[in-house]
Amino acid sequence: MTGFLVKRFLQALVVLFLVxxxxxxxxxxxxxxxARAILGPKGTPQQIEHFNHQQGYDRSLPxxxxxxxxxxxxGDLGESFKLNSPVFDLLKQRLPKTLLLTVLSTALAxxxxxxxxxxxxxxxxxxxxxxxxxxxxxxxxxxxxxxxLIMIILFAQVLxxxxxxxxQGESVGELLGDFTGLVLPVVTMAFGIVAMFSRYxxxxxxxxxxxxYVRTAMAKGQSSRRIMVRHVLRNALIPLATLLGLYLPTLFxxxxxxxxxFNYPGMGLLFWNxxxxxxxxxxxxxxxxxxxxxxxxxxxxxxxxxxxxxxxRSVA
Amino acid sequence: xxxxxxxIEDLRVDIASRERTVHAxxxxxxxxxxxxxLGIVGESGCGKTMTALSVLGLLPPGGxxxxxxxxxxxxxxxxxxxxxxxxxxxxxIGMVFQDPLTxxxxxxxxxxxxxxxxxxxxxxxxxxxxxxxxxxxxxxVGMPQPAxxxxxYPHQLSGGMRQRVAIAMALxxxxxxxxxxxxxxxxxxxxxxQILELIDGLRERLGMAMILVTHDLGVIANRVDRVAVMYAGxxxxxxxxxxxxxxxxxxYTEALFASLxxxxxxxxxxxxxxxxxxxxxxxxxxxxxxAPRCTFATDECRTREPRLxxxxxxxxxxxxxxxxxxxxxASEAEVVVPPAVPAPRAPxxxxxxxxxxxxxxxxxxxxxxxxxGTVSAVGGVSLEIRRGETFGMVGESGCGKTxxxxxxxxxxxxxxxxVRFEGHDPARMSRAERRAHRRRVQLMFQDSTAAMDPxxxxxxxxxxxLVIQGVGSRADQEKLIAELLDAVGLPRGAVRRYPHEFSxxxxxxxxxxxxxxxxxxxxxxxxxxxALDVSVQAQIxxxxxxxxxxxxxxxxxxxxxxAVVRHLADTVGVMYLGKLVESGPAEQVYxxxxxxxxxxxxxxxxxxxxxxxxxxxxxxxEGETPSAAKPPSGCRFRTRCPMAQEVCATTEPPVSTPNxxxxxxxxxxxxxxxxxxxAV
Numbered sequence: 001m002t003g004f005l006v007k008r009f010l011q012a013l014v015v016l017f018l019v020x021x022x023x024x025x026x027x028x029x030x031x032x033x034x035a036r037a038i039l040g041p042k043g044t045p046q047q048i049e050h051f052n053h054q055q056g057y058d059r060s061l062p063x064x065x066x067x068x069x070x071x072x073x074x075g076d077l078g079e080s081f082k083l084n085s086p087v088f089d090l091l092k093q094r095l096p097k098t099l100l101l102t103v104l105s106t107a108l109a110x111x112x113x114x115x116x117x118x119x120x121x122x123x124x125x126x127x128x129x130x131x132x133x134x135x136x137x138x139x140x141x142x143x144x145x146x147x148x149l150i151m152i153i154l155f156a157q158v159l160x161x162x163x164x165x166x167x168q169g170e171s172v173g174e175l176l177g178d179f180t181g182l183v184l185p186v187v188t189m190a191f192g193i194v195a196m197f198s199r200y201x202x203x204x205x206x207x208x209x210x211x212x213y214v215r216t217a218m219a220k221g222q223s224s225r226r227i228m229v230r231h232v233l234r235n236a237l238i239p240l241a242t243l244l245g246l247y248l249p250t251l252f253x254x255x256x257x258x259x260x261x262f263n264y265p266g267m268g269l270l271f272w273n274x275x276x277x278x279x280x281x282x283x284x285x286x287x288x289x290x291x292x293x294x295x296x297x298x299x300x301x302x303x304x305x306x307x308x309x310x311x312x313r314s315v316a
Numbered sequence: 317x318x319x320x321x322x323x324i325e326d327l328r329v330d331i332a333s334r335e336r337t338v339h340a341x342x343x344x345x346x347x348x349x350x351x352x353x354l355g356i357v358g359e360s361g362c363g364k365t366m367t368a369l370s371v372l373g374l375l376p377p378g379g380x381x382x383x384x385x386x387x388x389x390x391x392x393x394x395x396x397x398x399x400x401x402x403x404x405x406x407x408x409i410g411m412v413f414q415d416p417l418t419x420x421x422x423x424x425x426x427x428x429x430x431x432x433x434x435x436x437x438x439x440x441x442x443x444x445x446x447x448x449x450x451x452x453x454x455x456x457v458g459m460p461q462p463a464x465x466x467x468x469y470p471h472q473l474s475g476g477m478r479q480r481v482a483i484a485m486a487l488x489x490x491x492x493x494x495x496x497x498x499x500x501x502x503x504x505x506x507x508x509x510q511i512l513e514l515i516d517g518l519r520e521r522l523g524m525a526m527i528l529v530t531h532d533l534g535v536i537a538n539r540v541d542r543v544a545v546m547y548a549g550x551x552x553x554x555x556x557x558x559x560x561x562x563x564x565x566x567x568y569t570e571a572l573f574a575s576l577x578x579x580x581x582x583x584x585x586x587x588x589x590x591x592x593x594x595x596x597x598x599x600x601x602x603x604x605x606x607a608p609r610c611t612f613a614t615d616e617c618r619t620r621e622p623r624l625x626x627x628x629x630x631x632x633x634x635x636x637x638x639x640x641x642x643x644x645x646a647s648e649a650e651v652v653v654p655p656a657v658p659a660p661r662a663p664x665x666x667x668x669x670x671x672x673x674x675x676x677x678x679x680x681x682x683x684x685x686x687x688x689g690t691v692s693a694v695g696g697v698s699l700e701i702r703r704g705e706t707f708g709m710v711g712e713s714g715c716g717k718t719x720x721x722x723x724x725x726x727x728x729x730x731x732x733x734x735v736r737f738e739g740h741d742p743a744r745m746s747r748a749e750r751r752a753h754r755r756r757v758q759l760m761f762q763d764s765t766a767a768m769d770p771x772x773x774x775x776x777x778x779x780x781x782l783v784i785q786g787v788g789s790r791a792d793q794e795k796l797i798a799e800l801l802d803a804v805g806l807p808r809g810a811v812r813r814y815p816h817e818f819s820x821x822x823x824x825x826x827x828x829x830x831x832x833x834x835x836x837x838x839x840x841x842x843x844x845x846x847a848l849d850v851s852v853q854a855q856i857x858x859x860x861x862x863x864x865x866x867x868x869x870x871x872x873x874x875x876x877x878x879a880v881v882r883h884l885a886d887t888v889g890v891m892y893l894g895k896l897v898e899s900g901p902a903e904q905v906y907x908x909x910x911x912x913x914x915x916x917x918x919x920x921x922x923x924x925x926x927x928x929x930x931x932x933x934x935x936x937x938e939g940e941t942p943s944a945a946k947p948p949s950g951c952r953f954r955t956r957c958p959m960a961q962e963v964c965a966t967t968e969p970p971v972s973t974p975n976x977x978x979x980x981x982x983x984x985x986x987x988x989x990x991x992x993x994x995a996v
Contacts, residue, residue, distance in 0.1 A: 212418040218374055219413075220406035220433045220485065223398070230432075234423045310469040311422055 004313070008302050012295045019291035023284055024068050028061070077288070078281035082274070087285035090270060095289060096172045098266035101258070102251045104186045106244070109193035114237070116194070117201020118228060124206065132198070139195035144254055148188045148261040155184060166264035185262040189254055193247070200243055204236035211235075238308050245301025249294040320387075321492060321525050322348040322371065327384035327394065329363075329370050336598040340366045342549040343384070345624070350492065353519065353526040355540035355557070357533060359572075359849035360820075361594055362546040368497050368529045370394065372409055373401045388493075406433040410486030414498035416478035420470040427466030430454060430484045437489050453484040458514055474940055476507035483515065490522055497529045504712040505876065506937040509920045512539055513936075531849065533576060534922030537561055545569045548594050548605035551624055555634040558926050565627060565634065565641040568606045575854040576924055577883035586861065587854035587883070593819060604639065612640045664703035666738075667837060667870050668724060673697045673733035675719050679945055691944045693719040695894035695952070696733070698971075701887075703837070706864065706871040708885025708902065710878055710917070714941060716894040717874045721840045724872055725759050726750075755785050755834035762843035764827030768815040774826060775811030781833045796833070803866075804829045804859060821852035828859065832867070840872045845880060857884055878921055882906055887978075890914045893944055893952040900979030908990040910974065910981035913937070913953045951984065959985050 039047055052058045056067055071077075077087035116132065123129045139147070156164035166185050167178035175182065208214065209232065217227045256268035263269065267286060274282035306313045329341035341363045348354050356364040369375050371386055373393060386393040389408065391400065405411075410433075413419040421429060431450035434441055441449070447466070454462035457480040470478055479499065486494060496515065500508035516539060519526055528540055536543055536557070543560050545553040545568065553566040564570045573579060574588035592609040595601045604622050607613040617639055627634035629644055675694040694716045701707045709717045722728045724735055726742060734741050742753050758781075761767040768777050775797065782793045798808050804825040810818075818826060824844055831839050841860070845853040861884065863869060875881050881888060882902055889899040890911065898911040909915040916937035939956040942948055948955050954964040961984070969984045 212413060212415060213421040215374060216411075216413060216419045216482070216485070217421065217432075218405065219372060219411040221402040221404065221436050222406075222432070223402060226436075231421050231424070235421070238423075309423060311471045 004306060005303070008299055012299050015295045016292060019288065019295070020069065020072060021065070023288050023291065024065055026284060026287070028064075077285040080274070080279050080282045082277045082279045083282070087281050090282065091267065091285055091289060093170075094265065094267040094270045097175060097264070098252065098255050098259070098268060100172050100175060101182075101185060101189065101255055101264060101266055102248075104182070105189035106193060106251060108186060108190040109197055110240075110244075112190070113194045113197035114201055114233075114240075116198040118205055118233070118236075120198065120202040121205035121209065122224075122228065133202075136195040136198055139191050140199075142192075144188065144192055144257045145261055147191055148184075148258060151184050151188050152261075164262070166259075166262040168263075168265055185258050185264050188261075189251075189258045192254065193251070196247075197240065197243065200240055201236060204239045205232055208232045208235045234308060238305065241304035241308055242301050245297040245299075245304065248297030248300070249290055252290050252293055320347040321350045321352075321389075322346075322527075323385075323387040324367070324371070325385045325387065327367070327370060327386060328382045329366055329375065330380055330382050331366075331376065332378045332380070338597045339600055340379070340549055340597060341370065342597075342600065344546075344549075344551055345384075346544055346551065346554070348493070348525050348527065351519075351523050351525050352542065353528060353540040355536040355543040356527060356529045356546060357531065357536050357543060358546035359531060359594065359851065361548075361597075363549040364529045364531075364546050365497055367546070368411075368495050368527060371495060371527070372405050372411060374405075374411075403437070406486070406491075407437040407489045408491050409493045409495060410489070410491040412479070412482050412486045412494065412496045412499045415502050416475055416482050417470075417502070419482055420478055422470055424469075425466065426454070426468050426470065426473070426481050427451070429470075430466075430481060430488055433485065433489045450484070450488060453488045454481070456518070457481075457484045457487075458510075459484070474507075475503055476510065476940060479503060479507075479511050480514065483511070483518070487518060487522065487524075490524075492524060494519065494524050494526045495529070496526065498531070499528075500535065501530065501532065504941075505878075505917060506712065506920050507940070508535075509922070509936045510938070512922075515539075532922065533573070533850070533924035534578075537924050537926045538922055545572070548601070549597055550605060550637070552606065552638070553634075553636040554624070555627075555630075555636075559630060559634050561924070561926050563634075563642075563644070565644075566606075566636040566638045567610050567612050567640065567642065568638075569636075570642050571610075572850060573924070575851045577854070577857065577879045578924055580883055586858045589854040589858060590851035593821075604637070614640065664705075666700045667703040668701040668872075669736045669739075670697055670699050670720075670724070671734045671736065673720070673723060673735065674731045675716070675723060675728060676731045689945050692894050692947055693944060694723070694730075695947065697891075697894075697896045698733075699889055699896060699899055701838070701870060701872060703870055704864075704868055705886040706873050706884050708881035708888045709872065709874045709891060710876065710881050710888065711891035712876060712917075712941060714893075714944060715891040716944070717891050718842055720891070721759075721842050721872060721874050724838070725757050725840045726754060727759075752785075755781070756836050757838045757840065758831040758834060758836040760824075760827050760831045760839055760841040760844045762846050764823040764830075765815045765818075767827065768830070770815060772814075773811065774813055774815065777815070777826075778811070778830055778833055781830070785834060787834070797829075800829045800832055803832075803863060819852075820848055821855055824848065824852075824856045825859065828856070828863070832863065832869075835867070836869070838870045838872065840874070842874045843876070844873075846875065846877065853880070860884065878906075878917060890917070893941060893947050895952050895982065897953065897983065898979075898981045900975075904975065904979050908975060908987075910979065910986040911953075911983050912957050912959055912985075912987065915987055916956075951982075961985070 036043065036048065039051060056064060075088045077091070079086055080090060083090065120129045120132050152164045155162045162183050163181045164184065165181065167175050167181035169175045169178065214227060214231060217231045255266060256271055258264065259266045259268035260272045267289065270282060271286045274286070324344055324346045327341055327344040331338045331340050344367055346354065356367060358364045366375065370381060371393060373396070381394045384394060388404065393401065393404065427447060427450055430453060431446045434446040434449055438446065451462050451466055454465060459465050459477060459480050465473070470481070473481065499515070500511050503511060512535065528536065530536055540557055543555060543557050544551050545566065547568050553560065553564065553569045560569065564573055571588065571590045575590060577587060580587050590609050595605055595608065603618040603620060604613070607617040610617065622637040622639050624635050624637040626632050627636065673694055674696050677691045677693055679689040679691055697720060709720065711717045719728065723730050737753065737756065742750055745753060778797045778800065779793050782788065782796065787793065788796070797811060801808050801810055806822060806825050806829070815823060815826065827844065845856050848856060857880065860871065864871060873881065873884055885902045887899065888902045888905045890897050890905070890913065892913050898905060898909065898914045905914060906918065909918060916935065919934040920936040935958065937956060942955055950966050951964040951969050954960040957964065963984055969982045971980050971982050972986065973980050974986050
């Protein structure tokens with residue numbers, strides 16, 4: 001198992017290196033180059049030349065990449081033009097908050113979706129299954145911003161029991177301290193995930209119910225409930241593990257909408273503001289983080305896989 | 317007869333799907349005494365598995381008991397509520413299923429799965445006690461190192477070992493009845509034998525009764541006390557096993573036995589076949605269900621349904637449902653024997669020659685990991701196939717016979733060695749020559765549907781090779797296809813249909829037609845009849861032989877079934893772990909095997925005759941085939957060979973011909989005594 005993890009980690013490093021190459025290339029594909037982006041359309045050619053020399057942009061590309069890598073290792077991702085603060089600091093401040101939002105809503109979603117999917121599979125073809133299926137499709141088809149609006153109208157205005165704005169604390173601890181403020185963003189984000197995961201869970205359970213090992217389990221004299229919990233659940237979670245890992249980067253982008261709706265001080269909001277103000281270093285920094293998230297997501301999938309499925313463990 | 321342990325009375329089961337309702341069981345009555353072994357035989361779809369499943373209330377979705385009773389221990393299991401059934405399952409009735417690969421939970425350890433019935437039914441046992449008992453049970457079923465295997469997962473075990481686990485699971489609560497549904501069908505001959513021996517031993521030890529469900533008449537002949545023959549959802553005949561095999565009375569049983577390749581007079585004669593297909597059970601047929609396929613059927617058979625009645629001579633011991641039974645004094649020879657086919661022409665010149673053929677596959681862990689080792693699939697095989705003959709290649713799974721066939725067909729490149737066609741090596745041909753050469757060798761697969769594009773009509777499938785090779789105009793091609801369909805006995809209208817619309821036997825006919833479109837010289841047939849029922853198998857074997865005679869075909873016939881190969885092949889090769897251990901004329905190899913492996917294989921086969929096994933000195937093979945990734949040094953068979961000496965571990969045995977020139981063996985100590993005559 002350890003060997004497997006080490007190997008997987010080394011593979012992740014390779015992928016991250018490739019991500020850094022792509023991000024670096026993107027940086028150099030900016031129209032007019034970084035200088036034009038920073039100095040604006042009014043910058044004189046002299047100013048641009050001076051800036052490029054100062055930043056090392058007049059050197060060869062490989063040389064620049066090495067410099068970029070060196071800066072990357074020291075945590076220097078450049079400076080935000082708009083916020084006048086290092087991108088690294090901004091990310092350090094915002095990332096944990098987005099992570100909090102993502103983890104809370106995913107956990108909530110899994111806790112709801114797994115039993116829901118099981119229930120639907122057991123009651124397949126009955127009224128409750130159809131009702132839940134319909135609801136899942138409705139939720140799945142509803143854009144997050146619309147869902148968020150409804151939530152705000154329902155629970156902050158019609159029934160004013162929850163604040164419409166997320167807590168504005170500096171640290172994760174402060175955010176958690178103001179728990180009521182977290183409810184709406186977390187629940188809004190969780191809805192879409194529940195819709196998707198419960199569908200997957202339902203079909204995974206149905207697939208497994210036709211497997212012969214279930215018949216063997218029945219032939220031992222177990223009750224259906226016990227078979228579900230002891231035999232089917234774990235096998236049905238295997239496809240869900242893949243989905244979870246691959247879905248992680250998407251969750252980040254889901255956070256973008258939710259954060260800007262509820263004014264949640266996370267990375268999504270940072271990205272949103274940076275995109276509106278053409279704050280390229282911030283945009284690239286966030287892109288790199290999403291790249292990391294993708295790699296971490298697939299690493300997570302593999303680990304979950306290995307934990308759930310002994311067959312994968314012995315192959316790896 | 318003592319008070320029966322299980323009494324099935326007039327059981328009726330329907331299986332409903334969206335389109336139709338199939339009356340899978342239509343009035344089945346069977347009895348089983350304590351400790352007795354009952355075999356249920358029949359071809360696919362006859363209801364034998366449904367009978368077994370309905371005893372435990374394990375019918376598939378849509379299945380329901382619509383009538384009758386299943387009396388066990390004074391309770392009617394057919395009408396019992398879930399808790400009662402759950403109490404019986406795994407506790408007083410254990411069940412073993414066909415496929416040990418899929419019938420175990422892949423994510424649970426072997427120990428947890430074997431201990432589970434104890435946890436459910438013996439609440440007085442502590443977790444530790446249950447675990448200890450499960451371990452004892454594993455030891456009892458012959459699992460080596462049971463303590464370690466308890467912590468293993470199913471995928472870490474071989475097929476035979478998994479079936480042992482499944483048996484341990486079924487028996488851990490010491491049930492009164494074991495139901496085994498095709499328990500050895502997915503296993504190799506030698507493993508099959510070991511598992512059946514194991515079940516026999518345990519049955520005696522635990523005093524259990526057993527219901528053994530199988531399509532394999534060889535298995536049933538040697539393992540049960542009584543047999544019920546099922547056909548189309550009904551019991552056609554029921555008798556003690558000796559009485560049935562010696563003197564079948566129902567015309568279906570008679571025809572079934574006659575279809576066995578073991579029963580064919582000799583390899584020159586055609587096999588008896590049963591024309592047509594079993595009836596569609598969605599509509600309840602009137603009259604005798606076998607009447608449409610029965611040569612003895614009269615109007616009475618078609619209108620009135622025969623009842624299962626006692627034999628006039630032997631009484632209740634032997635019951636059958638037939639108006640025109642086989643006469644009591646009839647001997648087996650009186651079965652309508654099809655006309656003998658003219659003897660095959662003398663074998664011609666060498667068509668294909670393999671010279672020290674080697675095929676190795678790299679063993680890799682994953683995309684980024686390095687090569688971990690090599691699987692030696694074919695380890696240096698030399699042989700010759702003559703024009704017009706059938707070369708039968710036998711061996712157990714993993715012996716390399718399929719890989720060999722793929723190399724001969726040009727689908728795999730050999731790692732070393734040469735395949736020569738009439739002296740030419742396709743590897744040295746130019747692209748155009750090789751392309752033209754391809755048409756001379758064609759393949760026939762075990763599962764012809766899987767080998768055909770499901771979205772193409774049969775006409776397109778058959779025409780494709782002609783289009784690719786640019787043979788004739790469209791009209792020529794269509795004419796050729798029509799002739800081919802005639803030749804394989806399919807209607808010409810088949811061209812407009814899709815592969816899934818055909819039955820198993822028809823698909824194999826299609827597979828043969830597809831192989832023949834380019835009029836090849838050699839057809840490599842890889843287990844072409846393994847998925848078929850006995851009666852259909854006989855049809856395909858006869859057809860293959862007929863076409864061979866008409867078209868001068870050469871077959872490389874690959875099979876694990878020794879009886880089928882004996883029936884069809886002129887020359888036989890026996891492979892073990894990538895090596896050709898023995899080859900020679902079929903009669904010689906079967907009558908006087910020179911290699912201990914060949915001898916062991918022949919001794920292991922279940923003969924479909926309860927009397928045949930008696931008085932024969934049989935020493936079945938023991939152990940399991942080692943991994944081809946780490947083949948034993950010297951002779952690869954030495955780890956299982958009863959005669960192995962030191963030299964076998966150090967030196968690879970050379971090929972010799974101690975018997976006659978054409979009969980080769982690769983063994984340091986070839987056998988000299990001929991095998992006693994027997995059916996196989």
